[in-house]
Amino acid sequence: MTATPRHVRTGSTLQGARWRRSSHSNGMNNCVETATLDSGRPNRLLAVRDSKNTEGSALLFSPGPWETFLDSLR
Numbered sequence: 833m834t835a836t837p838r839h840v841r842t843g844s845t846l847q848g849a850r851w852r853r854s855s856h857s858n859g860m861n862n863c864v865e866t867a868t869l870d871s872g873r874p875n876r877l878l879a880v881r882d883s884k885n886t887e888g889s890a891l892l893f894s895p896g897p898w899e900t901f902l903d904s905l906r
Contacts, residue, residue: 846879846890853883 849867857863862884869877869892878898881890893901 849879851881851886857883 846867846869849869851865851867853865854863865881865883865886867879867881867890869879875894878893878895879890880893882888
């Protein structure tokens with residue numbers, strides 16, 4: 833079994849993803865966007881990308897590390 837990659841190219845790999853931009857964004861593409869992948873599965877991944885470079889790479893997080901990251905911000 834292969835490990836899940838930590839980042840992927842968004843333009844080709846995540847074409848069907850539904851991206852959401854932070855409500856704190858001021859509309860000038862200076863924020864991050866997130867997309868939940870495989871939302872019907874318990875071990876879904878969260879993709880995060882730079883809104884200035886939507887064709888660039890996205891970082892992938894499993895639920896545990898993402899929650900740990902959010903908790904550290906709070």
